[in-house]
Every structure is written in C-alpha cells, then in structure tokens.
Amino acid sequence: MSRIHVNTTVNGDAVDFLCEPDETLLDALRNRLGLTGSKEGCGTGDCGACSVTLDGRLVCSCLVLAAEAEGRAVGTIEGMAEGEALHPLQQKFIEHAALQCGVCTPGILVAAKALLEKNPDPTETEVRYWLAGNLCRCTGYDKIIRAVMDTAADLRRA
C-alpha cells in the first residue's frame, strides 16, 4: 500500500501530510500533525473524546479516515482559543469546575461549541442529548451541563 498525500485545513492553517489508506483522522492529527488535544478513549465512536468538526459538522475523528480530510476544513480543540483569549466555553468550564481529570474535556468543548452554533438557546434536555455521545466518568455531568447552559446565556446577552 502506498501512502496518500492529503491537503487539508486544520484550525484555519493549510497543512499536508502523508497517511496510510486505513489511517484514522484522529491518528493523523495526533501522530502526524502533533495535535494531541483530541483523545482516543475507545476508537469506536462511543466516547466522543476525539470529537472534531469537519466542514463545521461534529464528528468522531476516530471514525473518519485521514484521507477524507482532503480539501476540507478540520476544527480541533487546539483552534478553540484565540491566542491567550479562551473561548467563553473554555472559561466557563474552568469557572464551573466542569472538569476533573480533563481527558474528555477537549471533545466535550468541541461538541458543546458545535451545539451552541446550531442552537444558541438549548434547554437542559437538549444539552444532555447533544452531549450524550461524549462520555465523562468523573463529574456526573452536572457541572458540565451548567457550564454549557451558562455560556449559552452569556453569549445570548453579548
């Protein structure tokens, strides 16, 4: 098998890499581009720790082939803050103590940002169902849901 040359955009930057035909986007991000913020918790699309956006759509990067990123725009946790300025969701997660070990946090933040872009005024139930694909084993979700709801309220006021 020869490797595939992929030209793509990650967090706004044009990048290229060589990948195996069966390589996941998650592995390419982590191992070829050094973007280790996206985590592998299961490799089967069940835990959401590898959540990224592909042309704005929320996906599990462990279920996307790296070659599928050709010509598309990938958004990862590394692109969420602007320089030193955290995204409001990132700030609220720290303020609400919405993380403990933090390994699910990048995926949850990427997923929550995708939710608020689609639905700026979600109900608690909507937040819970949107994030049902992102497992957190530390928090019981309570503070995560509160952080997302509070961010949404702030952003609506802004």
Add this chain to the structure above:
Amino acid sequence: MALDKQTAAKREFKVVGTRPLRPDGVDKVTGKALYGADLTAPGMLVARILRSPHAHARIRAIDTSAAEAAPGVKAVVTAADFGAPADEAVRDVLVNCMAHDKALYDGHAVAAVAAISEAAAKAALKLIKVDYEVLPHVTDVDAAMKPGAPVIQPGRQAETVGTEVSENVTHYCEFGHGDLEAGFAKADHVIERSFKTEATHQGYIEPHACLASFASDGKADLWCCTQGQYMVRNLCSQIMGMEASQLRVTPSEIGGGFGGKTTVFIEPVALMLAKKSGRPVKIVMSRSEVLRATGPTCSSSMGVKIGMTKDGRITAGHAKLRYQGGAFPCGTVEFGAMAAFAAYDLDAVRTEGWNAMTNRPKQAAYRAPGAPMSIYGVESVVDELCQHFGLDPLDVRLKNAAKAGTKASYGVTFTDIGLSACLAKAKAHPHYTAPLKPGQGRGVSCGFWFNFGGDTCVTLNVNSDGTVSVTEGNPDIGGSRASIGMMAAEELGVTFDKVRTQVVDTASLGYNEVTDGSRVTFAVGLATIKAAQAAKKVMCQRAAKIWGIDEEAVVWEDGAARPSGPNAGQFPPMTLAEIAAVSSQTGGPIAGHHEVNADGAGVSFGVHLVDVEVDPETGATKVLRYTVFQDAGKAVHPSYVEGQMQGGAAQGIGWALNEEYIYGDDGKLQNPGFLDYRVPVASDLPMIDTVILEIPNPGHPYGVRGVGETSIVPPLAAIANAVSRAAGVRLTSLPMSPPRILAALDAAHPAAAAE
C-alpha cells in the same frame, strides 16, 4: 497532628473553603495537558500485545521466530524474558502482565511485539504461534467455590478456608461481636435475602498508556498514566531485577483512575521491550484491552439476614459475602465484610467473607473497593424491614445510626462521625417530602468508607520573589493540586495565586503511596501544612536574625513574622516576600518539608436520596432526582468536593442500572466496548444535588476527611429501594437492567405477563 477542636471551630479560613480556579484548568481546556498517550520520544517504537482468545488454557509453546523476522520488528517478548520476583504479590502482578504457563482469562497477555509502526507490530502479532491446550473454565463466583470446579491456580488456598469449598477459595475472614442467636430472638421480624452483583469496570476514559526507555548502562525512564509513580517504580524495578533508584517514573496527567490505575499492566512489558530493542517503546491499550485485561471490580454473591423490632430497632445482623476477584488471590472481600454494617450501632453483628479465583481479569481497586456490594445487601434488607413495619426509612436509620463511641462491627470504636448529621439533613431536605407521581418511588441508603492516610512526602520551597513552590508525589485525579496549594496558602498567609503545586517524578521526592483511599487531600494536605509550618519556623529565625532578637521572640501571624510581644522589641512585621527577598543574605534559600506515615484519616459517611420512575412496558428506570449528603470534615475546595460526590453517585447509578461484565458460556467477555458496556451518559442523568456537611476530622489540622470514595457506595441500594417502591418489585441482583426489571414485573404479575 491532632485537630485543636476549639481552634478549628473558631478558625476563620481565608483560602480554605473558597473556590479558586484550578491551576491545571487552562491546560486541560486547551488540549495542552499531556496524558499517557500524548508523549513521544526520538526513535520511539510502538508495541502491541497478543492476548489469549481462551478463558483458560495451558500454554504448551510459543513460537515467535516468524514475528521476530518480520519487517520493522525490533523486539518480541514473552514470559520467558522475565525472571521470577521473590515477592508473591509482585509475581502475581508480573504473571498478570504476561501469562506464564497458563492463560488465565480471555484477554490475558501472552506475548508482545515492538516495531517501527503500529501496523508492523499488529502484522507481527499474527505471526506468533501459540500452542494452547484449552482447559475447563469458570467465571461465576458460586460455581468457582463448589468442590470440583476447575482450579485456576493450584496451591493458593488459605489454610483457614476449610475443605467444603474448592481450591479456588483463597481468603476467608470474619468480623463482629455479640450473640447473634439472642439478637435474632429479640426481633419481631427477620428477613434473609440472597443478592448477586455483577463486576463493573472503573471506566476511566483514558486507556492505559506508557513510554519506556532503557539505557545499556541499566538506567531506565518510564512515563505513564498512573495513580502512583512510586508504586510503578517499586513493582517494575522488582520485576526487571533492578535497583529502584535506577528507574525513574514520571506520571503524566491522568485521564481518570478511580482505583484502576493503582497497579501495572503494560509498564513492565514496555520496559522489557525497550531493554531488548535498545529504543524507547510506547504502549497504548485499546478500549477492548482495557475492558478485557484491566480493572474490574469483584462480582459478588451474598446472603444478608437482619432482625428488627416493630419500633425499628435492629437486633442482629449477619452477612455472608462471596466475592470473586479474577484469576489471582484477592482480599477485597475483607473490606466488604468490614464495611457492611458500619452505619449501624449493633449489639449483635457478624460478617463472613470468602474470595474465590475465577477465569476473569485480576480485579483492581474501584472507589471504596468491596463496600458498595455488601452495603447494597444490608441497606436493601433494612429497607425491606422498614416496608414490612411501615416505618420511615430515615427514622429507622437515625434510630440505629453509628455515632461517636459506637463499636463498629470491624472492631474500631468511632470518634466524631457525621452519619446522624447526614441522616437528619436528608430528613429535613425538601427532596424528602417532595410529592411523587404514580409509578415513581423514592429510595434511601447510607454509605461508608474507611479512608486512608499512609506514607507521604512534601517539600515546600519559598522562592526569593515571594512565591511558593509545593512539590508533591501524588497524581492529581480530582483537583488535588488546587486543594494542596490552598492549604499551603492558608498556612503561610499568602494568596492562592502565589503558590504553584507540582506533582513530580520518583527521583525528585521521597516515597508516596498511590493516590487512593481518599488519602490525598487528607494526607498530602497534612504534610503540606506541616511543611509550611517548618518553613514558617525558618522565616521566623531569619526575621529574628535581621532584628537581632531571640528566635523564640518571633511569631508568625497573618502572613508575616512579628515580634511576639512588646518585650520582644518594636519592629514592623516582615512578610514572606520581604523575608524571602533577603534570604541569600540571612542564611540561604528557605524551605520546609515533611515526611510522615499519616494516621487519623477519619472515616466517611454519606446518605443518598433518589427518586426514580420505572416504565412497566420496557423495564427502563429513569433517575428523576438525586441528592447526596456527605461529611467532608472540612471542604477545602467545595466545588471539587461536590465533584467527587456527583461523580461517585453517577458511577454508582451506572453500577445499579446498566453496567456489567457479561460472560458467555465460552468464558469470553461479551461486551468489551463502550457501546455494550454502557456507562451513564448525560441524557441518562438529572442534576445531582449535593449537601456538604462539615464534622471536623480530629486527625487533621483543618478537620479534613477524604471524600473521594464514599459517594459510590449508596446508589446501589438507594436505587434498588426506590425501584421497589416505584414498581412494587424488589430486585436482588445488579444491574437492574430493563430485562431484569421486566422479568421481575412478570414474575410478580403473571396474569399481566400472559396478556
């Protein structure tokens, strides 16, 4: 160092009890924090592990020659590469990391390959030929205890066990006091029930990962996600036959542990591959490897018998606990037996425990190991007795609650404990009297954990710019860097932002026990306070030197050295920053350190209230409302105390309703993935309300008790008790998954089931 009750009651904390932003927060929300799998090294190889497809098989031979010759392969290891550690417990750890003469469970490691890429390593695994002789297997605890059951490891039975059970039974224990027969005779009603609980996994989202490097001069480095770098160093150095000082272990950020990362699984394998190949080797487990070969809890089979008078006084309690902890001897049942009746002040109580080996993975600690199951059995029977007499379940628990002076069933006499306070708070809480609709039910349960202290070292350096660096040795799994830094700031009288707390490698600080037993905020906090006091003593000496007065004439108050009284002399106070700035001129750098085997952890009690609704059509249980009441002694960072209470409750809800290890007749794990091993997701749960009580622990200077473990204990019975009231059926096996609830409803209403 004992709590000064008057001081603690009067003390006005400035930092402790506030909610500063956690110091590791920004790294974790930006993806910068480095976890086990995020580390790389130049020239690094990737390793994969070959695992047994059989539940129980003799390994006649392993032929690795084709794999060794495969392209890109740099090293292959099997058990033959390892020696035999002298210590039996260490040998068990090694045999669990790499099967020796037998594969003991589905997923047991038998060989490993390090290669230049994951693809090359995976391809080479297929070239390894293992000649297995498949043996009869057993995975159920009751079946494993029966005489004639397949023997997992011969010669491991304890002498105290007796001959009426199989050779798989490795432990027997017994606790209690009083006359059981007389106690049961005094009861107006006695209920005896049998319970079963399935094994659950800690379910940390980060799979085990490590990176090993081994130099030809015998020095080695290991980076890994672990709950204890010193434990990893001690186990791996013994397994590798090297001196502890030659192996440096550096903990990464840890993506959850809950007890499951208090041992090693892949680290010795990575070290041996690195030694053989001469290159750094990284191993990252897949989720299915995590579920098949690490963790889980014991499963259990229990009998519980309790007698009660009609006015709600418990007259006697007796529990027989049978746990299996996988293919190796395991003493967890002892914790279950000690904890079972801990919430009650009883004249007659007895608990007995047996552990059996089975063809399952070696159990690892999971939050309050052993306690959730036994307390589930006891709290279910207490609840059924309340139902029988029509008594309020909180009143009955208050009537029988253990308190200061109670002799616990496991022998100790309790000092100040918070159980009655938690029960009273629950009784007064609006949740307890909120109306319920038909099909809904409310459940209550107590929970308990011993808590632990243990070996701990802390070094605290006062920097010349007036900042403080705290060096500690316990991986931060729930926000402990925040709470440790807060206690340092409190004791020194500086603001929290002046303190930075680092978790360091094994070469940088003395031995620390693993992050377990809810010990870190208690024990590392205690050592930090003592280290800060030592630094304050040095700073008072420096001020005395500057002022030209006696050391004894200087005191530390409010973040500054001051003359102790008018007779000491008139000098303006010198702050930490002022003393630190001139430290070089007054004797050199200023530091404090403390090393201790911390005692006095202080037991922990909690009470949970839950409302559920059971769907009679599907058997699904919805958790509607949940409130946790727990004694924290003193909540250093209340947000992270709440987080422990909420997270433990969520894990207990999963244990009660969904999570289970499912084995087929072939002895293979049927659900090694998050799709089928279903942990609670956001849409399964309501908000989890918390009420923190603060009954100071006499064993800690600020009154702190560990809070990490108790919260997983009550949900099992609380939900079973709520289901029994919501659906009118009492389930005696966990999890209460929809098929089990439907079966119980059908059995209770055969006419409806036939329709």
